[in-house]
Amino acid sequence: MWTSKVLPSSATFPEETEVDHSRCAADTGVEEEAAKVKAEVSGIFNRGVGIRLFTEDNIEYIDAASGTFNLALGYDHPSLVKELREQVGKLVHMSSHFTEPYVADLLRQLLKDAPAKIDAGWMRDITGSTANECAVKVAQKYTGATDVISLFLSHHGQTLFTTGISGNAFRRAEFPNASAGNGICVPGPYCFRCHYKSTYPRCDLLCADAIADFIEYASSGSVACMIVEPVLGNGGNIVPPPGYFKRLRQICDEHQILLIADEVQTGLGRTGFMYASTSMDIQPNIITLAKGLGGIGVPVGAVLMEERINGLQKHEHSFTSGSNMLSLVAAKKTVEVLSEPGFLENVRKNGELLGKLLQGLKKKHGCIGDVRGIGLMWGLEIVSDHNAPDSAKTTAIVDRAFEAQRLILRGSRYGFGNVVKVRPALVSTQDDLTEIVDRLSKTISSID
């Protein structure tokens, strides 16, 4: 396999590491084209403009993965860059005690579009992992209960505890403390490969109903909360079917369990709405945010919740860099940009276009078994005969797109590792989307 000088293939995407590049199928079909790119590339990436990355030698790559899926506004949104520059000149850090007025101001903005009952927040995190831990602490303290329910294929972070509650064993294998004794993982709403071998809507949402059995027979009898991603991102861009979240809410209410929406990926505009919790009618008690909240990659986390359950003391969940001035400025400006008239409407329109273009690819390429997504968050499930997951081809597509088409994509290592994710920044234009799908189509044609 040709290895790019831009980034070593095996180290391309260390954070979510969905694709195991070492498994890339050997293929000679586009080696020539790849060699041409290789000849031109002689440096590392050192500049980002909009949704594009450039090498030292000015070779342009188009990023359909939004960095680590955190660049909601691309690499260099001018209003964020300006505000951040000014802020660096004034004040980078002060104790979170003194940043409280800024936090209050930002929370006011964040809560404007949140579900009606969500009326408070906590902003002492800079990662999604610890924001989720904060949410669990809130739930445990409020309910006095211990257990946390999560879904197969979910991803909630990489601290020991969030690794423990995430729905995949491969991240836990080497770390004894990463098994959460109070975590209960249950089958999720993965209709394309239904755990219960059923079909929607005939299934009558069996996967949701079965959670009551897990509570009854697999829990400690003391369940604090359930945590769900509105779209299971790392799990393969799985979009739950209509009615799923309504049923979850009912089950949580029946068992007096708090519902946490992990919106680290879907949060702030990604689905074409500020929060998937409102557009998908999830009615959570708590929402967690990170990634896109920082706009152009500034680390920041937030936990939004119902005031009535907010019993945490500052000393119970606080980090040195939590609510630092740069994070707060980036988040505030990001919310402002997303709130500009027409911005989210445009994301919805562009999301529909991207969906249509990708559905068109499915008609052309037999290896695409399923196309699913919402807003600017799409995944293609790559299959071989009889819809068998084809992770080697998935890896080959991601590698080939990078090498021969200068297109940055991500594959999914979770589950069967056979989902190619197409999730460009929210500032992408329709021309960008057409170009992304065109390059992707050429890539798949060269492998098919």
Ligand code: PMP
């Ligand atoms: N939740 C979800 C849904 C995520 O995708 C991630 C990161 N991939 C996290 C939580 C953890 O966020 P962070 O990497 O900022 O800790």
